[in-house]
Amino acid sequence: MDSCNCIEPHWPPDDLLMKYQYISDFFIALAYFSIPLELIYFVKKSAVFPYRWVLVQFGAFIVLCGATHLINLWTFTLHSRTVAMVMTTAKLFTAVVSCVTALMLVHIIPDLLSVKTRELFLKNKAAELDREMGLIRTQEETGRHVRMLTHEIRSTLDRHTILKTTLVELGRTLALEECALWMPTRTGLELHLSYTLHQQNPVGYTVPIHLPVINQVFSSSHVVKISPNCPVARINSSVKYIPGEVVAVRVPLLHLSNFQINDWPELSTKRYALMVLMLPSDSARQWHFHELELVEVVADQVAVALSHAAILEESMRARDLLMEQNVALDLARREAETAIRARNDFLAVMNHEMRTPMHAIIALSSLLQETELTPEQRLMVETILKSSNLLSTLINDVLDLSRMEDGSLQLDLETFNLYAVFKEVLNLIKPIASVKKLHVSLNLAPDLPEYAIGDEKRLMQTILNVVGNAVKFSKDGSISISAFVAKAELLRDSRAPEFFPVPGDNHFYLHVQVKDSGIGVSPQDIPKLFTKFAQTQSTAIRNSGGSGLGLAICKRFVNLMEGHIWIESEGLGKGCTAIFMVKLGIPERLNESKLAFMPKVPPNLGPTAFPGLKVLVMDENGVSRKVTKGLLVHLGCDVTMVSSSEECLRVVSNEHKVVFMDVCAPGMDGYEIAIHMHEKFTRRHERPIIVALTGNTDKVTKENCMRVGMDGVILKPVSLDKMRSVLSDLLEHRVLFEAI
Amino acid sequence: MEVVQIQRRLVDYTKSLFMEGFLDGQFLQLQQLQDESNPDFVVEVVSLFFDDSEKLLNELTIALDQPNVDFKKVDGHVHQLKGSSSSIGAQRVKNACIAFRSFCEGQNIEGCLACLQQVKQEYYLVKNKLETLFRLEQQIVASGGSIPMIEMGF
Numbered sequence: 001m002d003s004c005n006c007i008e009p010h011w012p013p014d015d016l017l018m019k020y021q022y023i024s025d026f027f028i029a030l031a032y033f034s035i036p037l038e039l040i041y042f043v044k045k046s047a048v049f050p051y052r053w054v055l056v057q058f059g060a061f062i063v064l065c066g067a068t069h070l071i072n073l074w075t076f077t078l079h080s081r082t083v084a085m086v087m088t089t090a091k092l093f094t095a096v097v098s099c100v101t102a103l104m105l106v107h108i109i110p111d112l113l114s115v116k117t118r119e120l121f122l123k124n125k126a127a128e129l130d131r132e133m134g135l136i137r138t139q140e141e142t143g144r145h146v147r148m149l150t151h152e153i154r155s156t157l158d159r160h161t162i163l164k165t166t167l168v169e170l171g172r173t174l175a176l177e178e179c180a181l182w183m184p185t186r187t188g189l190e191l192h193l194s195y196t197l198h199q200q201n202p203v204g205y206t207v208p209i210h211l212p213v214i215n216q217v218f219s220s221s222h223v224v225k226i227s228p229n230c231p232v233a234r235i236n237s238s239v240k241y242i243p244g245e246v247v248a249v250r251v252p253l254l255h256l257s258n259f260q261i262n263d264w265p266e267l268s269t270k271r272y273a274l275m276v277l278m279l280p281s282d283s284a285r286q287w288h289f290h291e292l293e294l295v296e297v298v299a300d301q302v303a304v305a306l307s308h309a310a311i312l313e314e315s316m317r318a319r320d321l322l323m324e325q326n327v328a329l330d331l332a333r334r335e336a337e338t339a340i341r342a343r344n345d346f347l348a349v350m351n352h353e354m355r356t357p358m359h360a361i362i363a364l365s366s367l368l369q370e371t372e373l374t375p376e377q378r379l380m381v382e383t384i385l386k387s388s389n390l391l392s393t394l395i396n397d398v399l400d401l402s403r404m405e406d407g408s409l410q411l412d413l414e415t416f417n418l419y420a421v422f423k424e425v426l427n428l429i430k431p432i433a434s435v436k437k438l439h440v441s442l443n444l445a446p447d448l449p450e451y452a453i454g455d456e457k458r459l460m461q462t463i464l465n466v467v468g469n470a471v472k473f474s475k476d477g478s479i480s481i482s483a484f485v486a487k488a489e490l491l492r493d494s495r496a497p498e499f500f501p502v503p504g505d506n507h508f509y510l511h512v513q514v515k516d517s518g519i520g521v522s523p524q525d526i527p528k529l530f531t532k533f534a535q536t537q538s539t540a541i542r543n544s545g546g547s548g549l550g551l552a553i554c555k556r557f558v559n560l561m562e563g564h565i566w567i568e569s570e571g572l573g574k575g576c577t578a579i580f581m582v583k584l585g586i587p588e589r590l591n592e593s594k595l596a597f598m599p600k601v602p603p604n605l606g607p608t609a610f611p612g613l614k615v616l617v618m619d620e621n622g623v624s625r626k627v628t629k630g631l632l633v634h635l636g637c638d639v640t641m642v643s644s645s646e647e648c649l650r651v652v653s654n655e656h657k658v659v660f661m662d663v664c665a666p667g668m669d670g671y672e673i674a675i676h677m678h679e680k681f682t683r684r685h686e687r688p689i690i691v692a693l694t695g696n697t698d699k700v701t702k703e704n705c706m707r708v709g710m711d712g713v714i715l716k717p718v719s720l721d722k723m724r725s726v727l728s729d730l731l732e733h734r735v736l737f738e739a740i
Numbered sequence: 741m742e743v744v745q746i747q748r749r750l751v752d753y754t755k756s757l758f759m760e761g762f763l764d765g766q767f768l769q770l771q772q773l774q775d776e777s778n779p780d781f782v783v784e785v786v787s788l789f790f791d792d793s794e795k796l797l798n799e800l801t802i803a804l805d806q807p808n809v810d811f812k813k814v815d816g817h818v819h820q821l822k823g824s825s826s827s828i829g830a831q832r833v834k835n836a837c838i839a840f841r842s843f844c845e846g847q848n849i850e851g852c853l854a855c856l857q858q859v860k861q862e863y864y865l866v867k868n869k870l871e872t873l874f875r876l877e878q879q880i881v882a883s884g885g886s887i888p889m890i891e892m893g894f
Contacts (some may be wrong), residue, residue, distance in 0.1 A: 005814055419758075419759055441761060565803070622792055623792050623827045624823050626827075630773045630778065695823065
């Protein structure tokens with residue numbers, strides 16, 4: 001062989017070992033070339049591989065390693081120096097790249113590892129979330145069940161339905177074997193089995209309330225696990241039955257008044273029912289926390305629903321009661337109305353029916369009085385008259401009072417003369433007062449308005465009644481009537497504290513006070529005075545003949561006039577003072593001067609109605625003589641005056657047409673003159689008409705006058721019109737028997 | 741205008757006399773009797789009454805001062821006074837006289853004395869009032885007005 005630049009391998013080529021090395025190298029090269037191919041293939045597939053540069057490096061390293069091993073194949077035989085050079089270059093490169101790659105890997109591998117731990121962590125987290133999801137779902141389902149239960153419970157207000165529904169729904173939701181409700185008995189000492197889920201009509205089991213297990217349940221606001229063997233859980237009478245897990249919870253029974261939201265579990269009545277729930281015995285179920293919570297919530301809801309039901313029951317009952325009462329009241333009202341109507345009809349009829357005969361009795365009795373009667377007969381007739389007057393007054397009073405009672409009385413308001421009212425009362429009372437020798441005085445304040453608006457008739461009635469009482473109950477002494485306008489400061493009288501008069505512009509309060517010195521009233525009788533039909537002891541004894549209604553009526557009238565009336569007396573025998581105040585309106589200011597000058601009667605027709613009539617007047621009293629003369633002169637008569645009977649007889653002649661003589665002077669016998677005159681003038685037409693002027697009209701005087709043949713009697717004082725009419729009557733008829 | 745004011749005052753005053761019971765309707769009658777032929781009728785009558793009454797009161801005082809009171813005489817005087825006062829419408833005087841008479845009948849000296857006092861008091865009161873009335877009337881007449889006629893509704 002020649003010297004070629006070949007390198008001889010160390011080992012002979014035909015060695016077996018060499019052969020094996022040759023094959024291994026070939027396969028290594030193959031593998032080394034295919035790995036990067038695979039890598040590239042898979043990396044191409046995945047999009048997110050972050051380390052491409054590393055892969056390139058790795059690829060390069062592997063390719064070079066493969067190249068190295070491939071080139072190594074040629075070194076087994078004789079090979080040229082070029083091959084050896086390529087081989088060496090390849091090896092060099094491989095060495096460089098692999099070192100770089102190794103260095104690179106130091107950085108990369110921890111990263112790769114951490115990726116792995118993160119993945120593990122995330123897996124754990126996912127598992128945990130799954131678990132929690134499961135829990136939440138369970139809770140939500142519980143909540144849904146509670147809502148549904150509550151809805152069922154609250155959809156009814158009937159106590160039984162509420163409780164029954166609770167049990168049913170609980171049983172369904174929690175898949176219970178049995179559910180029971182024990183309610184406290186009325187006495188509160190026992191629990192009575194009221195409702196169960198499966199037994200239709202629970203038999204009356206009762207357990208005493210003070211068992212320790214029950215106390216344990218009642219003292220806690222949570223669900224309490226109890227032993228299946230305790231009495232409350234043994235509701236199934238069969239002995240074989242052993243229930244599963246049993247829990248019990250208290251259900252507060254709220255009293256209506258204890259419904260305080262902030263105070264939820266703390267109750268003052270502490271009445272509880274017991275709800276017992278049993279799981280099925282054949283399952284190995286345990287009570288879960290969420291189930292217990294559900295039971296607690298339901299128990300509370302049941303309590304609320306029960307209280308609502310109780311409230312509703314109460315209000316329904318109250319409403320029914322009210323309706324009954326309403327019906328009863330309506331009936332009563334209608335009956336009362338009917339009664340009032342009937343009474344009014346009765347009164348209206350009786351009013352007329354009673355008054356007609358009364359009127360007849362009074363009228364005919366007074367006519368009877370005028371006729372000729374024996375003294376006994378006269379006495380009888382007078383008694384009849386007095387009694388019938390009394391009866392008539394009584395009838396009127398009663399009718400008035402009953403009209404006032406039901407408020408149907410109304411005042412007739414009109415403008416009237418206030419002074420006239422008082423004067424009228426005075427005139428009416430004067431005869432009686434003078435008979436009893438009582439002195440009556442009237443004192444009207446100057447600022448009292450002359451005209452007022454009010455009910456004249458009733459005001460007069462009131463004043464008359466009060467004054468009449470004063471006269472009635474006084475044997476002697478004096479009566480003083482005073483009236484004035486009540487001043488604002490004095491309106492609030494301490495004696496009448498309930499009376500609050502309010503002064504105003506168009507009204508005033510008339511204050512009238514009647515003081516008498518009569519028998520008085522004892523202080524304890526004063527309140528009774530104004531009650532109907534009540535007579536004090538003293539009045540009953542005195543037999544005053546009053547009906548006892550007078551003051552009651554006065555009080556009604558005074559009240560109608562928005563006033564007040566009261567009586568004061570220091571005691572029996574010390575007289576009494578009646579005071580009343582009434583509200584009267586002030587009329588519009590009329591033309592005062594017109595009022596004052598308004599004549600009531602038409603002006604005198606003419607004074608000379610009897611021109612030249614010769615008249616003789618005999619009167620001892622100078623003043624009255626002058627007045628009578630003035631009267632007759634005004635009427636146009638020719639008057640001769642004499643002051644004694646002798647003079648009269650001397651002067652009288654047949655020229656005188658009328659002789660007026662005063663016969664009431666004592667010691668003067670006017671009657672004798674008359675007799676003398678009769679003797680003197682025998683012929684009737686010559687005799688002058690003899691008229692007696694007298695101050696009293698009692699029967700004795702009249703009889704005397706008649707006896708002596710006088711033609712007439714006139715009561716002094718004589719008014720002008722009276723005189724005129726008397727004269728005309730006399731001259732027409734020649735007789736006139738009485739002119740008052 | 742002064743005349744109207746005085747007239748008004750007269751009207752009010754007269755009314756008050758009636759209201760208070762010093763005078764009654766008889767006085768009005770007297771006023772009605774006064775006319776042109778008899779212009780001072782009222783004044784005359786009233787003056788006569790004053791004179792009469794003074795006399796009677798004096799007599800009464802003397803009579804009641806006696807150791808032995810002659811009640812008949814006293815009664816007579818009181819009767820006269822009563823008559824006069826009723827004739828002119830002096831109501832209070834008349835009422836007092838009525839009371840006086842009853843005491844006379846009862847021969848009650850203390851009562852009579854008390855009544856006499858009362859009568860005198862009433863008399864002087866009414867005299868005073870009437871004099872005031874007449875003064876007002878004179879004032880009106882002096883001022884050229886006419887005396888208003890008062891009509892009372894009773």
